[in-house]
Amino acid sequence: MNEFDQITPPERLLMGPGPINIDPRILHTMSNKLIGQYDPMMTNYMNEVMQLYRIIFNTKNLNTLLIDGTSRAGIEAIFISMIKPGDKVLIPIFGRFGQLLYEISKRCKAHVHTIEVPWGEIFEPDKIEYSIKKIKPKFLLTVHGDTSTTMLQPLEEIGLICQKYEVIFYTDATASCGGNYLKTDDWKIDAVSAGMQKCLGGPSGTSPITINDKTIEIIQQRQRVEFGKNIDDKKIIFSNYFDINMIIDYWSEKRLNHHTEATTALYAAHECARLIIKEGIHNRILRHKLHGDALLHGIKNMGLKIFGDIKHKMNNILGVIIPKRINGEQVRKLMLDDFGIEIGTSFGPLKGRIWRIGTMGYNSRKDCVLRTLTALESILNKLGFKTTQGEALQATWDFYNINV
Template sequence: MMKSYRELSPSPRTIMTPGPVEVDPRVLRALSYPILGQFDPEFTALMNDTMEMLRSLFQTDNRWAYPIDGTSRSGIEAVLNSLIEPGDKVLVPIYGRFGNLLYEIAERCGAEVVALDKEWGEVFEPDEVIAAIGQEHPALVLMVHGETSTGRMQPLEAIGKACREQGILFVVDAVATIGGVPVETDAWCIDAVIGGTQKCLSVPSGMAPITYNDRAERKIAARKKVERGLLVPGDAVSGNRRPAIQSNYLDLSQLQDYWGPARLNHHTEMTSMLYGLREGLRILLVEGLEERFARHRRHEAALMAGLEAMGLTLYGNPACKLPVVTCVTIPEGVDGEAVRSMLLSSFGIEIASSFGVLKGKIWRIGTMGYSCSQKNVLHVLGALEAVLIRHGAALPAGEGLQAALAVYDA
């Protein structure tokens, strides 16, 4: 006898993690629209709209701005696999978990990877990275803009300008920051940027918006010649033929042909996800970039004020705090996982723990995209206070909410 399965009905949640976050209802509605064929002129017009809106989001005049079909990591892998040739020296300044991820992927691409390490909870002074660039002379520098594992944000502009002056490609993981804080691709001299949908864009995970400039495209094009037998004098590297890009699915040279005017078939586009991304971008641009950034800063300020008024300690150097993620030190004697479990079971609220050396030591609370609202901030503060008191913590009852309300009233 066939097993009977109940109808799908996920529980409603207040998601206050560093991703994924709650999805805007207008995006959910867009995901339900009828399917169009991927070469239907109506659909290719939507592709063009999406590219145009992504240029505005990334604050760039780049020709190439489009999504990779897959989670944020697919975007990182597509960019690194397409830009890194085996034997390239790559510098990766690491100040959290996702810097380590860039290191691992670069190594898998055959790069000679040099790490520059910073204690978690801090970021690099730009001069530290610039000095390492001068010492190592890498072909590429890879950096995370916003480290959700530590709640820190790295200044990029001076590093990007130093890379540009020395002819080095500068690649940035902006998965956590795009749509929540400024990412000024052209002004900061970034050659390639990878974003994500499931954080500040409030679109489900499943696409990775990227952009890259002519400098990056030239390297991709030189490798493309190998695949098509079009090597010409000057295309050799250290006396050897340039290695072709190994991945077919994540090959930016082929994806350019798909997203460009030729519309050459590469894969079947994720129709519904593109609807969702386009709607998420439309909502963002209607709100306005500066207004959106200000909204994230306002709710961050209210959350921080509430947490501190409760007597909790914020983790990390405040001078480099990531505006869309707030890290809280778990009070002595409190079981952090038991608190998270009760928040979820009793209040329907999800916050995050952390990784590596910070596992069990901090909570991470996201204020991203559609989840970034006064209702959610007040809800999480009130629930966290109640749960902590339930777990034996001595807190000034009511002070957290009052401090947050004072920020909102200002």
């Protein structure tokens, strides 16, 4: 029998679209002892997680909790619990993750309608209102920040539009939450899901969600499978694991058994939220903006072009157009092999056209930005894209001197 070595990953600086490096305080918290899921200390931690993420989401929703699984699990739990076969949904698509909402909705057997804009743009509210009036959907399903294009969809007016036409408004805030403003209650958003591995600063594996009472009422009209009972297939929630009714019973004072809580992941989610609140949500967003703008400044001073509508980009990620005659994958390989830095490529129509460079969570720092710019500029010069070496770095230093 072969012997396997202990896992010892190499040192990497993760400057792509996620995941990111984790604050050592979170790693330390994850190393704590495991306890039983009904231990009073554990249920107290669960209650604290609900309180912490109400603050993160800017909501008073009682039904604010974690789904054990990646950010996609949070999306699927909400969709499969609230959308019944034949329900009409509208999805504005401005990148890869709008397409994901489409795919999951089709698996829920919804009657799906989409509207699209070119990648690199966002939707104006009047275009969404026009489509709502025309289609009359039950649900509007949106992405807040789409990492495939780096764009941030403004939501402030869309919630009021949905309220006007009695449409349930969901948004996927996986890439935006914790680094960009998200005001669930003020923006009239009915349901939100997020993920840990980006601006929230943790490991992938749990998905914080929040759902208001209006949406919970729709979910509670659905049925679960009960042994020996006939059920209406049109009303059933088809998943056991992602049945929000059952998950709420598990997180509530009822503590009805549903699954074994992912204890270490919950510890991480708790510490992520605690650190965000300790820093201050407003301060954290300003930090993401500062370092995102510094990266943008340095990239521009390197003579590189930026992808998309800059005034609508997320604070935490930048799309950089790959120069002609430069092999984008060769650059990424040299960044990783020679400097230990990971940057991202993209999907679909942007594959091979842009790099995606992230400044999020623990990696939203001056030293991370300067290291990434230095490595990228050195590699580009090596491969024939000539710059005045050091100019971009000096411009970024100057930017920090003015803005810090």
